[in-house]
Amino acid sequence: MNYHILVSDPIHPEALDWLREQPEVELDVRPEIPPEELRDELGQYDALILRSRTRIGPAELAAADSLRVIGRAGTGLDNIDLPTAQARGITVLNTPGANASAVAELTLGLLLAIARDLPRALSTQQKSLGMELADKRLGIIGFGQVGARVAQLAKAFGMKILAYDLVDRRALAQELGVQLAQLTELLAGSDFVSLHLPLTDETRRLINDDTLGQMAPGASLLNTARAEIVDEVAVVRALDSKRLHRYAADIYSRQSPLLRHPAALLTPHIGASTPEAQRRAGLEIARRVLTALQAL
Numbered sequence: 001m002n003y004h005i006l007v008s009d010p011i012h013p014e015a016l017d018w019l020r021e022q023p024e025v026e027l028d029v030r031p032e033i034p035p036e037e038l039r040d041e042l043g044q045y046d047a048l049i050l051r052s053r054t055r056i057g058p059a060e061l062a063a064a065d066s067l068r069v070i071g072r073a074g075t076g077l078d079n080i081d082l083p084t085a086q087a088r089g090i091t092v093l094n095t096p097g098a099n100a101s102a103v104a105e106l107t108l109g110l111l112l113a114i115a116r117d118l119p120r121a122l123s124t125q126q127k128s129l130g131m132e133l134a135d136k137r138l139g140i141i142g143f144g145q146v147g148a149r150v151a152q153l154a155k156a157f158g159m160k161i162l163a164y165d166l167v168d169r170r171a172l173a174q175e176l177g178v179q180l181a182q183l184t185e186l187l188a189g190s191d192f193v194s195l196h197l198p199l200t201d202e203t204r205r206l207i208n209d210d211t212l213g214q215m216a217p218g219a220s221l222l223n224t225a226r227a228e229i230v231d232e233v234a235v236v237r238a239l240d241s242k243r244l245h246r247y248a249a250d251i252y253s254r255q256s257p258l259l260r261h262p263a264a265l266l267t268p269h270i271g272a273s274t275p276e277a278q279r280r281a282g283l284e285i286a287r288r289v290l291t292a293l294q295a296l
Contacts, residue, residue: 002026003293004044004066008033009051011073012275015282022290039063047289049073056080061088068296071289073281074272075099075146076226078199091296093288097145098281099272103250104149106271107194107224110248111138111154114220115192119265134158139190141183141206142197142225143169150194151178162186166202187214192222199226207231212238220246224271227251232258239263 002024007016010031019027028045039060042048047069050056056070061084070080072094085092113119116130138154140147143165151161161178163169164186173180187193193215197203207221208231215221221244223230230249236257238244247258248265258264272281 003046003290004028005047005049005289006030006033006042006045007049008038008054009049009073011049011051011285012279012282014279015073015286018283019286019290025290035060042067047071047293049285049289050079052076052079054079056085058084061085061090064088064090069093069289069292071285071292073098073278073285075103076198078226078228091292093285093292095281095284095288098284099277100145100149102274102277103146103196103224103271104153106250106267107146107150107196107222108153108157110222110224110250110265110267111192111194113265114222114246114248135160136191137162137189139164139181139186139193140178141165141186141193141195143167143172143178143180144196146224147194147196148172148176150196151176162190183211184214187211188216190216190219192220194222195225195229197225197229199228203229205229205231207235209234209237212244215244217243218245220244220248223247223249223251225251227253227256232256235264236261 004026007029016029019025042060042064043066046066049071051073058081067090069091075094075096077094080092082092115133117128120128134157136159138159138161140151140163143163154161162181163173163178164181164183206229212234232253235247239247239261246263250267250271251269252258252266
């Protein structure tokens with residue numbers, strides 16, 4: 001049996017080569033396909049592989065009569081209408097561990113940058129007093145694969161780790177020597193808070209005026225997850241009032257009020273942008289999609 005697969009976003013060349021080598025796969029690679037063409041043509045495919053550019057909503061799914069599997073080469077699934085896909089019996093897959101090291105390493109880079117005030121030191125060549133990470137408390141909200149990797153790296157700097165997750169992570173926390181805490185306890189007891197959550201109805205704007213007010217005065221916040229988890233206007237207020245010392249993020253809204261804020265350090269969504277992470281994510285999702293098709 002042949003499987004017709006569309007790749008609608010750029011994925012690693014080795015993943016494309018692997019798919020082309022599979023005798024039962026008919027592969028179309030269209031990484032810049034316009035949304036209207038995708039809607040018109042999606043019905044002829046058995047599977048779709050995408051990243052963050054392609055958005056799959058009710059209109060696309062309504063036209064996808066033959067679609068049985070959607071694979072996201074990455075972690076987040078917020079660009080896919082999961083309830084509608086599941087209602088139509090479509091299997092939705094992602095690669096949550098493939099980018100973990102890359103995102104965690106960037107998180108530590110941002111953490112070091114705001115702790116030592118590196119942006120100002122680099123741009124002005126002026127000395128400034130930063131702080132050491134040793135013995136500081138890092139609160140990790142979202143203790144999945146990325147959060148756990150951040151904890152491992154931060155412990156190497158001598159940091160004390162608190163973690164919060166909606167899922168029971170007691171075994172993992174014990175293995176890594178991490179203290180689990182309730183959200184209010186974590187916010188109040190951390191010098192730095194780092195976000196590693198998926199975007200859901202529960203996590204949207206989790207960081208707002210109320211939760212920012214629960215943080216220890218002078219603490220800093222990092223976000224390498226999703227922009228919508230944070231109320232950016234509330235973050236501006238917290239920075240302006242000095243309640244929040246620094247904000248660092250790898251993702252932000254298009255017209256973010258933080259773009260020119262002197263206490264914000266923003267990078268353009270580069271967390272997973274390493275050749276190693278892209279190769280792992282591409283190969284993993286290619287293999288998982290084909291396995292899922294073969295099992296149906």
